[in-house]
Amino acid sequence: MRDETTYLASWIEGTISDRELEKREGNESLNRYRKIKEVSSILVVEVPKNLNWEIFTKQLPQKRKPQKKTRSWVYSIAASFMVLVGISSFLLSQKVYDSPNSFNQIELSDGSTVQLAPGATLQHQRKFNLINRKLKLTGEAYFQVEKGSPFIIYSPNGIVEVVGTAFKIIDTGDFLTVICTEGKVKVTHREKTYFLTKGLSFSSISKGVNEIDLNQYTDLSASYYNKVPLEYVVDVVSKLYNLNIQISSLKNNYFTGIIDLKNQEKALRSISLPFSFKVIQQNDNGFILIEE
Amino acid sequence: MKTLPLNSLCDKIVFEKVYKQYSKDLFRFLTYSFQDTTLSEDITQNVFLKLWDQCEKYDLRNIKSLIFTMGKNLSLNEIKRNQKTDGAPIKEIHFSESPHELLEEKQFKEKLTQSLNQLSEKERIVFLMNRIDNLTYHEIADQLSVSQKTVEKRMHQALKKLNHLLGIDLKRKK
Numbered sequence: 001m002r003d004e005t006t007y008l009a010s011w012i013e014g015t016i017s018d019r020e021l022e023k024r025e026g027n028e029s030l031n032r033y034r035k036i037k038e039v040s041s042i043l044v045v046e047v048p049k050n051l052n053w054e055i056f057t058k059q060l061p062q063k064r065k066p067q068k069k070t071r072s073w074v075y076s077i078a079a080s081f082m083v084l085v086g087i088s089s090f091l092l093s094q095k096v097y098d099s100p101n102s103f104n105q106i107e108l109s110d111g112s113t114v115q116l117a118p119g120a121t122l123q124h125q126r127k128f129n130l131i132n133r134k135l136k137l138t139g140e141a142y143f144q145v146e147k148g149s150p151f152i153i154y155s156p157n158g159i160v161e162v163v164g165t166a167f168k169i170i171d172t173g174d175f176l177t178v179i180c181t182e183g184k185v186k187v188t189h190r191e192k193t194y195f196l197t198k199g200l201s202f203s204s205i206s207k208g209v210n211e212i213d214l215n216q217y218t219d220l221s222a223s224y225y226n227k228v229p230l231e232y233v234v235d236v237v238s239k240l241y242n243l244n245i246q247i248s249s250l251k252n253n254y255f256t257g258i259i260d261l262k263n264q265e266k267a268l269r270s271i272s273l274p275f276s277f278k279v280i281q282q283n284d285n286g287f288i289l290i291e292e
Numbered sequence: 293m294k295t296l297p298l299n300s301l302c303d304k305i306v307f308e309k310v311y312k313q314y315s316k317d318l319f320r321f322l323t324y325s326f327q328d329t330t331l332s333e334d335i336t337q338n339v340f341l342k343l344w345d346q347c348e349k350y351d352l353r354n355i356k357s358l359i360f361t362m363g364k365n366l367s368l369n370e371i372k373r374n375q376k377t378d379g380a381p382i383k384e385i386h387f388s389e390s391p392h393e394l395l396e397e398k399q400f401k402e403k404l405t406q407s408l409n410q411l412s413e414k415e416r417i418v419f420l421m422n423r424i425d426n427l428t429y430h431e432i433a434d435q436l437s438v439s440q441k442t443v444e445k446r447m448h449q450a451l452k453k454l455n456h457l458l459g460i461d462l463k464r465k466k
Contacts, residue, residue: 003444005444005445005448006441006444006445006447006448007448008447008448008451008452009429009443009444009445009447009448009451010444012422012447012451013429025455028459029455029459032455032458032459033451033455035400035458036404036451036454036455036458039397039400039401039404040404040419040423040424041423042397042401043387043401043404043420043423043424044387044388044424045320045323045324045329045385045386045387045388045420045424046388047316047319047320048319048329048333050333050337051315051316051319051333051336051337053308053311053312053315056311056315056337056340057308059337059341060341060344061344061345
C-alpha cells in the first residue's frame with residue numbers, strides 16, 4: 001500500500017510505475033505529470049559570471065596575516081624569550097643569520113646571496129624557497145637576489161620588494177637607505193613608495209631618490225657609505241675590528257666615504273679625519289673621537 | 293610567531309575550496325527560495341565576504357549549514373527592507389534557454405515557470421533541488437534539516453499542485 005501523501009514523489013523517482021500512477025490519477029493527469037517530469041529536468045538556473053571565483057576573489061580584501069599584525073609584539077616577546085630562555089618555539093620556526101664582527105657572506109636556499117655587515121641580523125621562516133621569500137632584516141646587508149617570486153624584506157623602517165636584482169639596505173635607528181645596483185627595487189617607507197632602478201638610492205634623510213656612483217658599491221673589499229649616520233658607521237668599525245669607540249660630539253654627523261675592511265688604521269682615519277675628530281687611544285681596544 | 297591552525301578558513305586556499313564547493317549551490321538555493329537572481333547574487337557575495345572578513349570565528353566542520361543559514365537570514369533582512377520601500381514585487385525565476393528547445397517545450401516551460409511561482413516556498417525548493425540540482429530526497433532532507441518523509445511530502449504536494457495548475461491552464465485554452 002503506497003503512502004497517500006508521498007506517492008508522486010516516489011513516482012518521479014521511478015519507484016512507482018506509470019501504470020500504477022495512471023490507475024490513481026487517470027490518463028490525462030499521467031500525461032501531464034510525464035510532461036512536468038520531462039520539462040523540469042531540462043530547467044537550468046544559470047549562475048552569474050560575477051560569482052566565478054576568479055572574479056569574486058578580486059573583491060576580497062587582502063587578509064592581513066597575523067604575522068604582520070602582531071609583528072611588533074611578537075618581536076618583543078621573542079626578544080625577551082631569547083634573553084630569558086635562549087631558545088623558544090619562535091626560534092625553532094625561524095632561521096636566523098647574524099654577523100657579529102665581520103662582513104659575512106651567506107647563501108639562501110633560493111640561491112640568493114647576502115653579505116651581512118657587522119651587527120646585522122637576517123631571519124626568515126624555515127620554509128624559504130623561490131616561491132616564499134620573506135625576510136626580516138636589521139642593520140646592513142647587500143643582497144644579490146635570484147629571479148623568482150617577489151623577494152620581500154621587512155626592516156624596522158621600511159619594506160623592500162624586488163624580483164631579481166642586487167641592492168644594499170642599511171636600517172639603523174630611524175635611518176633607512178636602500179641602494180639599487182642592479183634591476184629594480186620597490187621601497188616602502190612611512191607609507192610612501194619609491195621605485196629605484198640601477199644607480200639610484202633612497203634615503204630616509206632626504207626622503208627621496210638620488211643618483212649614486214655605482215662603482216663605489218661593487219668593490220667588496222671596502223664598504224662605501226653615502227650620507228649614513230656616523231654613529232652607525234662607527235659601530236660597524238667597532239665590531240669589525242673589535243674596538244670600543246666612543247664619539248664625543250654634539251652634532252648629528254653623517255658619513256660619506258669608504259671604510260677599509262682590512263686595515264684598522266685606515267678605517268679609524270676614515271671616521272675621524274672628515275669630521276676633524278682627534279683620536280685618543282685609551283687602551284688596546286678603547287678609542288675616543290673628540291671634536292676638536 | 294602566530295600561525296593559522298591547519299585548514300583554517302583564513303587560509304585562502306581553503307577559502308577558495310569552500311567558495312567553489314558552496315557558492316553556486318547557495319546561489320541556486322536562494323533563487324529557488326526567493327525567485328530573485330539579483331538578490332541571490334548579492335547575498336551570495338555578501339555571505340562569502342562576511343565569511344572571509346570574520347574567518348577566524350568559524351568552524352569548518354559545520355561551514356555548509358552556516359553558509360545556508362547566513363544566506364537565508366541576509367536575504368530575509370534584505371527583503372524586509374525592500375518591502376518597506378517598494379512593496380512586494382512579483383518575482384519569477386529566470387531559467388536559461390537551451391538551444392535545442394522545441395517550441396512546444398518552450399511553451400510548456402513558460403507555464404511551468406508561472407505555476408512554480410504559485411507553489412509554497414518549501415514546495416518549490418524541494419521540487420527544484422530535486423529536478424535541477426539532481427539531489428536525492430535524503431540529500432535535500434540533510435541540507436534543509438528536515439526528515440526525508442517531510443521532503444517526500446513536499447515533493448508530492450508540489451507535483452499535485454503543478455498538475456492541478458497546469459490542468460486548469462490547459463482547460464482554459466480549450
